[in-house]
Amino acid sequence: MPTLWFILVAFMVAMYVLLDGFDLGVGIAHWGVGRTEEERTLNFRAIGPVWDGNEVWLLAGGGALYFAFPPLYAAAFSGFYLPLMMVLWCLILRGISIEVRSHIDDRMWRTFFDGVFTFASVLLAIFLGAALGNVIRGVPINDEGYFFLPLFTNFRTSAEPGTLDWYTVLTGLIALFALTMHGCTYLAVKTDGVMNARARKIAGTSMWLVLALTVLALPATVYVRPEILGNFQKWPLGLALPVMAIGGLIAVRLAHSRGRDGWAFLASCTYLAGALGGAVFGLYPVILPSVGEEKNTLTIYNSCTSEYGMKVGLIWWSIGFALAAFYFIHLYRMFQGKVRQQPPGYGEAE
Amino acid sequence: MDSALLVHRFHFAFTITFHYLFPQLTMGLALLIFILKTIALRTNDPRYDTAARFWGKIFGINFILGVVTGIPMEFQFGTNWSHFSRFAGGVIGQTLAMEGMFAFFLESSFLGLFLYGEKRLGRLAHWASSLAVLLGSWLSGYFIVATDAWMQHPTGYERTADGTFHLVSFWALVLNPWALWQYLHTMSGAVVTGSFVMSAVGAYYLLAKKHEDHAQIFVRTGVTVGLLACLFQVFPSGDQQGKMIAKNQPVTLAAMEGLFQTKKSADMMIIGQPNTEKMKMDNPVYVPGMLSVLSYQRWDAEVKGLDAFPRDQWPDNIALLYYSYHIMVGLGTMFIALMALSALLLWRGKLFYSRWMLWLLMLSFPFPYIANTAGWMTAEIGRQPWLIYGLLRTADGYSKTVSAGNGMFSLLGFLGLYTLLAVLFLFLIYREISHGPVTSSKGGAH
Numbered sequence: 001m002p003t004l005w006f007i008l009v010a011f012m013v014a015m016y017v018l019l020d021g022f023d024l025g026v027g028i029a030h031w032g033v034g035r036t037e038e039e040r041t042l043n044f045r046a047i048g049p050v051w052d053g054n055e056v057w058l059l060a061g062g063g064a065l066y067f068a069f070p071p072l073y074a075a076a077f078s079g080f081y082l083p084l085m086m087v088l089w090c091l092i093l094r095g096i097s098i099e100v101r102s103h104i105d106d107r108m109w110r111t112f113f114d115g116v117f118t119f120a121s122v123l124l125a126i127f128l129g130a131a132l133g134n135v136i137r138g139v140p141i142n143d144e145g146y147f148f149l150p151l152f153t154n155f156r157t158s159a160e161p162g163t164l165d166w167y168t169v170l171t172g173l174i175a176l177f178a179l180t181m182h183g184c185t186y187l188a189v190k191t192d193g194v195m196n197a198r199a200r201k202i203a204g205t206s207m208w209l210v211l212a213l214t215v216l217a218l219p220a221t222v223y224v225r226p227e228i229l230g231n232f233q234k235w236p237l238g239l240a241l242p243v244m245a246i247g248g249l250i251a252v253r254l255a256h257s258r259g260r261d262g263w264a265f266l267a268s269c270t271y272l273a274g275a276l277g278g279a280v281f282g283l284y285p286v287i288l289p290s291v292g293e294e295k296n297t298l299t300i301y302n303s304c305t306s307e308y309g310m311k312v313g314l315i316w317w318s319i320g321f322a323l324a325a326f327y328f329i330h331l332y333r334m335f336q337g338k339v340r341q342q343p344p345g346y347g348e349a350e
Numbered sequence: 351m352d353s354a355l356l357v358h359r360f361h362f363a364f365t366i367t368f369h370y371l372f373p374q375l376t377m378g379l380a381l382l383i384f385i386l387k388t389i390a391l392r393t394n395d396p397r398y399d400t401a402a403r404f405w406g407k408i409f410g411i412n413f414i415l416g417v418v419t420g421i422p423m424e425f426q427f428g429t430n431w432s433h434f435s436r437f438a439g440g441v442i443g444q445t446l447a448m449e450g451m452f453a454f455f456l457e458s459s460f461l462g463l464f465l466y467g468e469k470r471l472g473r474l475a476h477w478a479s480s481l482a483v484l485l486g487s488w489l490s491g492y493f494i495v496a497t498d499a500w501m502q503h504p505t506g507y508e509r510t511a512d513g514t515f516h517l518v519s520f521w522a523l524v525l526n527p528w529a530l531w532q533y534l535h536t537m538s539g540a541v542v543t544g545s546f547v548m549s550a551v552g553a554y555y556l557l558a559k560k561h562e563d564h565a566q567i568f569v570r571t572g573v574t575v576g577l578l579a580c581l582f583q584v585f586p587s588g589d590q591q592g593k594m595i596a597k598n599q600p601v602t603l604a605a606m607e608g609l610f611q612t613k614k615s616a617d618m619m620i621i622g623q624p625n626t627e628k629m630k631m632d633n634p635v636y637v638p639g640m641l642s643v644l645s646y647q648r649w650d651a652e653v654k655g656l657d658a659f660p661r662d663q664w665p666d667n668i669a670l671l672y673y674s675y676h677i678m679v680g681l682g683t684m685f686i687a688l689m690a691l692s693a694l695l696l697w698r699g700k701l702f703y704s705r706w707m708l709w710l711l712m713l714s715f716p717f718p719y720i721a722n723t724a725g726w727m728t729a730e731i732g733r734q735p736w737l738i739y740g741l742l743r744t745a746d747g748y749s750k751t752v753s754a755g756n757g758m759f760s761l762l763g764f765l766g767l768y769t770l771l772a773v774l775f776l777f778l779i780y781r782e783i784s785h786g787p788v789t790s791s792k793g794g795a796h
Binding site: 078079085308321323 | 414418422430433435444447460466467751
């Protein structure tokens with residue numbers, strides 16, 4: 001049962017990264033794809049009806065983590081206190097900028113919120129990547145099951161690590177470029193003409209950067225946490241995940257060069273799912289490794305809630321998930337198709 | 351008191367108080383918009399569609415502020431209250447996670463359809479999306495109230511040797527008797543806010559002689575629904591809530607009412623200042639014997655005063671608790687008077703020409719916000735010194751590893767950011783209201 005919830009939480013986090021990831025990516029590539037104010041308005045129209053539903057996966061995943069593994073939630077959230085507060089501020093600024101920008105048809109107003117949108121999206125992407133890096137590297141958990149991590153120390157991964165060190169900066173950069181690519185593959189689907197061409201181009205460039213950094217990150221991960229190889233030796237089938245990630249990257253390029261925007265987006269999803277899945281697979285059954293005191297490591301077995309709680313949770317979760325999937329399919333079908341500039345006199349979306 | 355504890359308490363109190371300014375309006379408006387859409391569907395009167403579209407925009411601005419200020423609430427359980435989360439997460443995490451799965455997905459998906467999809471959906475489907483938004487936001491309210499209700503009146507749990515709470519009965523958690531009345535009281539409070547705001551905007555347009563057609567709809571809908579909600583707020587929901595507190599949290603009742611000494615035929619305090627140093631009320635104005643009647647339905651019933659309980663069980667801020675409660679009740683009483691008078695004038699066909707009454711309606715919209723905030727303060731300060739009533743003290747629940755200085759850093763950040771948000775919010779609402787409910791195709795296009 002703990003394993004099942006581990007998979008479900010990982011699944012929800014992956015849903016968050018795949019879905020909110022593309023609207024984060026739109027934020028990062030916002031100025032690159034949309035050179036004029038009108039084009040940037042199209043970027044917003046491409047994500048307008050769906051972004052907040054995407055972000056709900058963060059809340060739903062967080063909620064599931066909270067009730068299924070309470071000691072982990074308590075330790076991780078208080079331990080990463082400062083970076084999480086900054087994540088919150090970025091989420092606030094980003095949500096506000098998306099919704100508020102369209103309210104006033106004024107160049108300065110819109111430029112300002114374009115800037116806030118990109119600023120918050122870039123920081124969030126880096127934070128997400130760094131968060132994954134921190135979970136892989138581990139944190140100094142004490143005997144009470146808590147830790148408190150400063151933002152940075154000496155940028156080394158050994159004793160007394162900070163939230164940012166060379167390894168987590170690396171994973172943060174990978175996330176930044178990967179989500180840029182992801183967002184651009186989405187924009188390529190949603191736009192046509194010159195914006196479509198720009199989106200493909202940026203997706204292609206980011207793809208190479210992601211590929212280079214991912215190839216760098218594989219040995220780095222093994223160096224930082226050698227234990228991660230254990231599961232791959234035990235179940236060699238797991239090697240499919242990193243292969244999936246690399247394959248997905250290359251497929252983005254192939255699909256775009258054949259003009260298949262939809263396939264490129266799926267390929268980008270495959271990369272993200274493979275990379276995340278690989279990390280999670282390597283960690284299992286650990287959910288937060290301890291550096292220093294090995295015995296304080298949080299695993300799914302010492303952090304899970306009661307058997308009854310997990311069972312009931314599974315029942316309502318399945319119902320809730322079926323409903324959510326239904327809404328999402330409905331919503332995306334409703335707003336499928338490319339966004340285009342409208343002839344003058346035709347009201348704005350908001 | 352430990353300074354880190356104070357910082358963490360104020361951190362949560364400030365962010366939740368600011369947050370709740372938005373959901374109380376959206377939950378109230380969700381019902382009112384649904385009513386407008388229903389009338390529009392039945393009468394084919396396009397003014398009601400325009401009215402719903404106008405309030406949809408106000409809803410949208412409030413909704414986004416509610417969303418972005420709501421995310422920090424879920425985070426703070428872990429960041430600032432990690433000890434509480436470690437022990438109780440297995441129970442209250444259930445209701446919080448259910449809110450995400452059942453309410454947020456519903457609300458966010460259908461709000462997108464409601465705001466952006468009017469043209470594509472057709473009349474019936476657009477009406478249905480307003481119903482889905484109503485369901486989503488009201489479900490969300492239930493899960494949050496059920497979470498709070500468990501902290502007020504824990505049910506369906508067992509405690510292991512190390513202090514961890516485990517869920518043993520899902521239905522006892524979800525159908526906590528405390529949650530039912532608290533929910534109804536909270537939701538009708540939200541409807542009071544929604545209907546006061548709607549009638550205030552309508553009254554403003556009537557006074558300014560703008561958009562008078564729609565203004566009449568706003569005032570009529572706001573006053574009719576508002577009167578019903580105000581009455582429901584006192585009876586039965588407020589009355590039942592009071593009885594639950596009398597039964598389960600007698601020390602809270604004593605502090606709320608400013609009852610220092612145990613008394614038969616206890617008095618209901620109307621005005622007065624609690625003097626905890628001398629254990630008495632200063633300048634008391636009261637109704638003799640009324641508290642006994644309200645709490646136990648007998649004139650001679652004995653009500654326990656603060657003196658009946660050890661000091662370490664007393665709520666730690668008796669004066670604030672007493673004032674919060676009295677502000678809530680005092681305002682609630684005035685709301686009934688105001689809405690009843692407006693409804694009478696409406697019924698006689700005079701309201702739209704009674705400028706003095708329209709002035710009162712227009713100026714009264716901030717007070718439901720104050721009353722709802724004071725109500726939540728009564729519930730939460732009244733629960734002190736407990737985080738989980740009778741089981742876990744607030745002083746034992748916060749994140750011991752997060753120092754006062756780190757807590758202060760993010761508290762100041764939130765204070766600054768929320769000040770900016772408040773300015774931005776007021777500016778946007780001002781624009782929407784000065785723009786008004788115009789009958790163009792704006793809003794439906796995509």
